[in-house]
Ligand code: SF4
């Protein structure tokens with residue numbers, strides 16, 4: 348009787364973690380990240396005593412509890428439990444409600460729902476509909492028109508695997524058939540295509556260049572045209588047919604940089620209504636300073652820097668490209684970004700590249716998905732979505748990121764990961 352009375356007097360509380368708080372529990376590490384304020388709390392559990400916090404969060408995360416558990420007065424007298432309860436309450440990450448003031452267990456929406464939930468249903472849909480629906484996922488297509496070029500850049504066989512860049516890739520003079528391009532683009536207009544990238548070789552040497560521009564002008568999506576500044580035409584006539592409202596020309600500038608030529612291109616492009624951007628392909632700090640001076644001297648308004656990994660400039664990448672914990676947190680990922688990062692690679696998702704010989708890739712660093720003219724776009728997209736070489740390449744499946752509490756906050760894998768041969772271009776653990 349006495350025992351029963353004591354039990355009744357113990358106060359109980361519902362402890363809940365807010366739905367906008369991201370919880371990441373890996374090995375002996377816990378991260379709580381408030382997606383509204385950007386506040387992050389990190390805990391490391393190294394003693395058996397601290398493990399009870401780990402178990403408490405496991406319990407909170409279970410499907411049965413959906414981020415709400417009962418804590419007793421006695422639990423809250425434990426300094427470790429009360430410490431984390433106080434921390435999380437202080438930063439608006441949790442609530443502690445007296446059970447007597449609540450009609451029942453509070454309901455928390457479990458945020459672990461997939462944003463692209465249809466992907467795994469695709470097998471059935473593909474069989475039923477022939478995959479028509481899949482095309483809606485395609486948002487950007489890069490077309491390599493040709494591989495003809497009279498230049499001889501040292502970066503030619505490698506740079507295109509790191510960022511959008513022209514290449515001669517294979518030494519066969521093949522061009523992408525203009526009828527195949529037209530059929531493909533007209534077919535995709537009704538879908539969700541938003542960007543078309545045009546690359547070569549030297550695109551201005553493509554035999555059907557003017558006809559292609561006419562086709563592109565009829566398609567009301569954004570077009571980005573890439574050209575090395577030495578391949579840029581000397582006469583304005585060649586550029587006149589490009590629709591300035593929907594097109595952007597990206598002028599690639601590998602080193603050594605010849606300022607005289609750059610000035611010529613700059614004078615020409617600024618006498619057209621076309622939008623442009625100068626892309627300085629830099630391999631080290633010296634390249635950056637040279638570009639900075641040229642930009643200042645010529646007063647170039649639209650430019651950016653594109654780092655190139657040459658196998659010997661890892662230190663440059665470590666200092667300028669590798670991310671830190673602060674970079675991740677300062678980017679203030681929202682809950683939506685976090686869900687997306689667990690399911691898809693948003694840098695790669697929706698993108699296809701077609702080379703001048705028709706080879707189709709979702710990422711040029713992965714294996715070929717098909718050939719234009721032989722395989723339908725449905726087949727190619729189905730293959731990518733189901734076998735997921737690139738579009739669904741996410742950190743939670745890759746070492747060492749799969750063991751990192753920042754895996755869903757961290758920017759997606761990019762092509763520098765392939766080039767450097769490391770999934771973790773960060774100094775989070777160093
Ligand atoms: S301009 Fe482009 S395609 Fe030509 S050699 Fe240089 S990188 Fe290769």
Ligand code: SF4
Nearest residue numbers: 748751754757771773
């Ligand atoms: S790159 Fe990988 S290991 Fe580094 S912070 Fe991101 S998820 Fe963690």
